[in-house]
Structure formats: C-alpha cells, structure tokens
Amino acid sequence: xxxxxxxxxxxxxIKGKNYAVVVALKxxxxxxxxxxxxxxxIDEHAGISIAGLTSDARILSxxxxxxxxxxxxxxxxxxxxxxxxxxxGDKAQTGTQIMGRRPYGVGLMVAGCDETGPHIYYICPSxxxxxCKCMAIGSRSQSARTYLERxxxxxxxxxxxxxxxxxxxxxxxxxxxx
Numbered sequence: 001x002x003x004x005x006x007x008x009x010x011x012x013x014i015k016g017k018n019y020a021v022v023v024a025l026k027x028x029x030x031x032x033x034x035x036x037x038x039x040x041x042i043d044e045h046a047g048i049s050i051a052g053l054t055s056d057a058r059i060l061s062x063x064x065x066x067x068x069x070x071x072x073x074x075x076x077x078x079x080x081x082x083x084x085x086x087x088x089g090d091k092a093q094t095g096t097q098i099m100g101r102r103p104y105g106v107g108l109m110v111a112g113c114d115e116t117g118p119h120i121y122y123i124c125p126s127x128x129x130x131x132c133k134c135m136a137i138g139s140r141s142q143s144a145r146t147y148l149e150r151x152x153x154x155x156x157x158x159x160x161x162x163x164x165x166x167x168x169x170x171x172x173x174x175x176x177x178x
Contacts, residue, residue, distance in 0.1 A: 002125055004105035008051030009038060010138035010175035013109040013120040014148065014168050016158035020111035020118035022049040023168040025138070025175060043068035045078045046112030051138035052125070053105040060104060063091055081112040081119040085129050093127035103127075107137045136171065143174035 011024035024038035036054045040061045041047045046068065050057040067087055071079035088108070095101045108123040122137060123129045134152055136144035148171055155167040 004052040005107035005125060005137055006139060008053075008107070008138045009036075010136060010141045010144060010172065011038060011049040011051050011109050012134070012136035012141070012144050012148065012168060012171055013049065013111050013122075013132070014134040014155055014164060015111075015118045015120045015132075016155055016161075016164040018113075018118060018159050019161050019164050020113060020120050021161070021164050021168050022047060022109050022111045022120075023165070023172060024049040024051075025172060027177070042084075042110075042112075043072075043078060045114060046081060046084060046110065048111070049109045051107045051109075051141075056104040056106040057108065060088060060092070060106065060108065064088060078114060080114045080116070081110065081121065082114075082131075084112070085110055085121045085123060088123055089127045089129045092123070092125070096127070109135065109137060136175075138175065140175045140177075144171040147171040147174070 009025045009027045013022045026035040026038055039049045042064045068079045092104050096103050103125050105125055110121040112119055120132045121129050122132055122135045134148040155164055158164045
C-alpha cells in the first residue's frame with residue numbers, strides 16, 4: 001500500500017497563518033488514459049489531495065463527506081479537522097484487522113480550517129496520521145519536500161491566499177517526469 005502512494009502523482013500541502021493549501025500534479029498513467037481528479041472537496045472547510053489508488057480515495061472521501069454532513073446535521077457546526085482525520089484513521093485501520101481485506105492504497109493530504117486555525121494532515125495507508133506545517137507525498141516528492149523544508153519559514157506567517165499558493169507552486173516542477 002505504501003508503494004502505491006510512492007507511485008502516485010505528487011501532491012503537497014502547506015499551511016500559512018490563515019489558510020491551508022493543497023496542490024497536486026495531474027498526470028495520466030499512460031498516453032491512452034485521461035487525468036484523474038487529485039483534489040477532492042470534502043466540506044466547506046476541508047478538502048483532500050491524493051497520491052495512490054483513486055478508487056480507494058473515492059471510498060475514503062465519501063466516508064469523510066458523510067462524517068462532515070452527519071456532524072453538521074446533528075450539531076449545526078462543522079466537524080473539526082482533527083476529529084475528521086482521526087475517524088478516517090480508525091476506518092482505515094479496521095480494514096487491516098479483518099482477514100481477506102487489504103489496506104487502502106492511498107495517501108491523503110487533508111487541508112482545512114476550523115475554530116483552532118488552519119491544518120494540514122497526512123494520512124498514511126497504514127492509518128497513521130500526522131499534522132504538518134508542510135508535506136509532500138507521491139512519486140519524486142523528495143525534491144518538493146526539500147524545497148518546502150528550505151522555505152518553510154517564508155510561508156509560516158503568510159496571510160494572503162494567493163501568496164501561499166505562489167509559495168506552493170515552485171515546489172512541484174521538480175516532481176515532473178523528465
């Protein structure tokens with residue numbers, strides 16, 4: 001499952017002072033196929049980008065949407081990002097306990113804002129999740145991670161959304177195939 005994430009198209013997330021942003025590369029698996037959707041909206045305050053198996057990402061994104069809708073219906077407020085990520089981690093982990101099931105072969109980069117501010121989480125196929133200031137996953141993402149580590153102090157206090165996106169985009173070109 002971890003290998004599926006390493007083979008997937010690169011995606012990254014960065015967090016500023018007021019916003020969290022995800023950026024992803026869309027690439028076709030072959031010349032005869034079309035691009036897959038890599039950024040999926042979850043709720044008004046959250047979205048994900050994926051690296052790995054798109055079908056597994058659709059299952060988890062549908063689960064996330066249902067969790068957000070149920071919470072909004074019952075409590076009248078948006079679900080906190082940490083609780084959403086925790087419930088996805090629980091769902092992904094239970095699949096590994098049942099004989100005959102396989103782990104989800106997708107890595108999720110969750111971006112969202114709640115009452116505590118912006119958040120970026122990375123959810124592994126092993127159902128571990130990590131809150132990050134910035135993170136890149138997918139094929140050839142090491143160069144993007146290096147770029148983000150070198151420049152993380154520059155976008156830590158950025159308040160403008162367009163400026164935050166402008167910091168994210170230069171990290172992706174090195175992830176493109178030659």
